Amino acid sequence: MDNGRHIFAADVHIGAASDPDGAVDRRFAAFLRNLPEDTEGLWLLGDIFDFWVEYRDVVPRGAIRTLGALAALADRGVKIHFICGNHDWWMTDYLRKEVGAEIIKERYVLREVGGLRLCLAHGDGLGGRRIPEKLIYSLFRSKVCISLLKALPPRWVFAFARKWSDSSRRHHGGYVFRGEEDPLYRFAGDLGRTEKVDAFIFGHQHTPVCAELPSGAKLYVLGDWSKEDNYLNLSGMYISGRSLPKIDM
Numbered sequence: 001m002d003n004g005r006h007i008f009a010a011d012v013h014i015g016a017a018s019d020p021d022g023a024v025d026r027r028f029a030a031f032l033r034n035l036p037e038d039t040e041g042l043w044l045l046g047d048i049f050d051f052w053v054e055y056r057d058v059v060p061r062g063a064i065r066t067l068g069a070l071a072a073l074a075d076r077g078v079k080i081h082f083i084c085g086n087h088d089w090w091m092t093d094y095l096r097k098e099v100g101a102e103i104i105k106e107r108y109v110l111r112e113v114g115g116l117r118l119c120l121a122h123g124d125g126l127g128g129r130r131i132p133e134k135l136i137y138s139l140f141r142s143k144v145c146i147s148l149l150k151a152l153p154p155r156w157v158f159a160f161a162r163k164w165s166d167s168s169r170r171h172h173g174g175y176v177f178r179g180e181e182d183p184l185y186r187f188a189g190d191l192g193r194t195e196k197v198d199a200f201i202f203g204h205q206h207t208p209v210c211a212e213l214p215s216g217a218k219l220y221v222l223g224d225w226s227k228e229d230n231y232l233n234l235s236g237m238y239i240s241g242r243s244l245p246k247i248d249m
Contacts (some may be wrong), residue, residue: 004040006114008232009048010122010203011224012088014063016050017162022062024225029065031229033075037067038235039078043112044071045203045222046122048084051161053090058154067098074099081230083109083247085122085204087165115237118197119191123204127183148150175205176219185211186221199239201232 003062013027035042052060053181074080080101084091095101108121149157179185188200192215199218208230223230225245 003091004114004235005036005037005038006041006043006044007236008045008201008220008222008234009225009230010045010085010222011047011206011230012066013047013224013226014066015162016165016226018226020075022200024229025063025065027229028225029069031231032066032069035073035078039073039076041081042073042081043113043120043201044080044082045120045126045201046083047087048082048085049088051158053154053157054092054094055150055154059094060158067202070095070099070101073103081108082121083120083133088125098116110208111186114235114237117196119188119195119197119200121202123184123202126202127185127187141158149215162179170221175207177205177209177211180213184209184221185213185219187199189213189215192217208241210241210244 009028009031012024012028013019014022014028018075019025019075022040025175032042049063070080077145080094080095080099081104082091082101083104089105091103093103106121108119108126110119149203159244163198176184180189180242181240184200184202184205189196190201191197192213197215199220201220201222204219206224206226207221210219213219218239220232220239220241222232224242228243230241230243232239232244
């Protein structure tokens with residue numbers, strides 16, 4: 001069993017049109033550079049990049065500070081785990097080859113981390129989704145679609161993706177946690193009846209949540225990084241967080 005500290009973050013959205021000067025990249029990279037010396041694992045739970053797709057010889061420009069900070073962490077011996085989100089689903093082997101990161105594309109994973117059994121996911125689609133969301137989800141993960149995407153010149157793909165991402169963000173309403181009716185709560189509650197899980201940690205919704213489940217497990221939803229740092233810190237079987245409210249139900 002590992003005894004070191006584990007850090008969880010999601011929804012940094014480096015490269016977003018709303019951050020043309022790269023302030024979020026600089027702030028997140030500084031956060032990574034200042035992680036405590038006893039940090040053993042870094043868990044990136046999706047949408048770290050606002051858009052990411054890899055070709056054989058091309059990766060998106062930008063995020064250089066964050067990429068450098070990840071490389072420095074890997075050199076320190078920190079294990080990096082990257083769960084792909086709906087904005088960086090097309091991550092393949094770049095981070096695996098460059099910094100030894102584990103790339104995870106399952107809808108969710110169950111892991112023993114720091115003495116706790118955790119369910120980890122980006123959160124996209126968990127607990128059900130509407131028909132238009134199902135179509136988009138299936139399309140963007142289709143091998144045929146990905147092959148067609150990579151047949152196009154990278155500059156076309158990157159330009160389209162940035163416009164799509166910016167439009168999606170402007171039309172997406174703010175997330176309000178709905179308690180027992182919330183999709184993430186329902187998913188965690190259902191899984192908690194069949195699996196022993198101490199805590200569920202998700203991203204995707206951009207608004208931090210901490211709630212108790214019927215099983216006794218905790219549900220954590222990480223906030224985004226658009227205005228301030230949002231992360232969880234697991235150390236000694238104790239989870240604390242930045243900008244994480246306690247919701248009594």
